[in-house]
Amino acid sequence: MDPTPVSPEPIIRAVDVVKRFGKETVALDGVSISIAPGSIYGLLGPNGAGKTTLIRILTTLLEPDGGEAGVAGVDVLADPVTARTKIGLAGQSAAIDGFLTGRENVEMIGQLYGLPDKEAKVRAADVLKRIDLTEAADRQVKTYSGGMRRRLDLAASLVGRPEVMFLDEPTTGIDPRSRIDIWDIIRDLQSDGTTLLMTTQYLEEVDYLADRIGVIDRGKLIAEGTANELKSRIGGTVIEVVVPDDQRDRATEVLRRVTAEEPMFEPNKRCLVVHAPDGSRTLMQVVRALDEAGLTPDDLEMHKPTLDEVFLTLTGHAAEAAAAADDGSNRRNMAGRSRFGRAGR
């Protein structure tokens, strides 16, 4: 037990969890996390980092070789049956039956949560309405789009009203529009008091959703904190300002005043670079100050750290597993969103 218990009591708890596959592979090498009730925790890492293994252990699908795991006050290892009444799992594989209708899928999961048939029906209808699938509810799922399937996968777990939801890469491989739908559902769930642990390969996603972020690599939790803490640790967002040469000295002075740091001059791009710890807020301050000083930059760009940069900084090696295994279009979509997506929301 923790000598200094954090308040409130964590609803998801893992202590020194170790999992090996065979003799060689160490999937989890002593991972500890504790997650506060009602929060969203984002577990970030490339493929093969151990994200899914940790989720499988916390959802009773896998027994660890060492350590402790608890969910909603229940010891997952000692009492998996009770633990399963508290949790919901939605995975990247979208374990939904294509030959059943959306409604049949959700009702079945409800029944398997132990709800009486009638209540399972009522709740399934509610949940389908909530995720905007009422119209498609009586069609076989094989006719659904990838995004619809993923929403249904989420909905199927909601029918049991779990206290804790585990989402294993809920947005991997779906289009940007569906990704936003999933994000909305996740936010919605949190406002209902559900605690969520989600994994992702996209920094953007945890940045937007998660209250706390854990970065996992090669079976170890290598960094943990809020999005801002993490970003400042890895260098964070930077602003690049290009001004005519004769204005550079005045611009440097303005930037120094606004950001309280010495701007760096990058000779190749002929731009001044400062950190933007508060993201767009800093950007707006910079714009205002430049405007007040009568300076008009030729170019002004805010640049966020990418997952690759996070990994490079934290581990000293690139996230090559993520880059190699992921399909290129998604990564491009995410990159696109990070430039203009936020302002649109």
Next chain:
Amino acid sequence: MTTPQTRMSVGHALRDMRIITRRNLLRFLRMPQLLVFATIQPVMFLLLFNFVFGGAITFGFGGADGGDYINFLIPGILVQTVVFGATNTTVGLTEDLAGGVIDRFRSLPMARSAVMGGRTIADLVRSALVQSLMLIVGVIIGFQAASWPGLLLGLILALLFGFSVSWFFAALGLTVRNPEAAQGASFFLVFPFVFASSVFVPTQTMPDWLALFAEHQPVTILTNTVRKLSFPDVPIAGGDSVESLVLRSALWIVGLIVVFGWLSVRQYKKVVA
């Protein structure tokens, strides 16, 4: 918290099993190609064997006019149907494993036994449907049991046998895991048992080494049992009494369920660990 629950109540487990069985049957009904494969193919087999081989096969069996091949064939076909039907257990289980459905089920507060129970029971129901169809077609083309109650009992034994073979295929599927490989393996295993048996022809004409296998393997024993129950007065090769045949059939059924039920549960735990 109350005391840790490590087991589900029997009522709970039965309900979960019913839910999973229903799901598996719905899947079956909604895959037209599977439905066609499961119904038309065995009917085609029956018609081909009866009309292509039937004329050339000269031994009589059980008919009023000295016997027809159809009367010999139908009891065998009923056993063959359930054995082929049982291969679906492998296919269904491996597909669910690959699709992540089983992980979903396992994260739910449902009875563990329901996943495999629901699978084997659904395959049993499906075999019963196909069997009824085979019997109807058989009667249309001239099958006449000497003892219909006997045939009914034989039919039930055949279904139970199919259920027990399902557990063998469950264990196979959980060992092989890959759906395509599992399907290939199951056909590879089924053919020698179905053809090197008394299903289509008596075993006496086979070479000694093959007859030795054919006479003692369960498909032959079940076929002979259904035959003897349907035609009590016709002597069965080897001269086994009906009591002896029913007993040996029952032993095979119980034995297969015990051994492969245990093995399946063991493999299931291993697969999901």
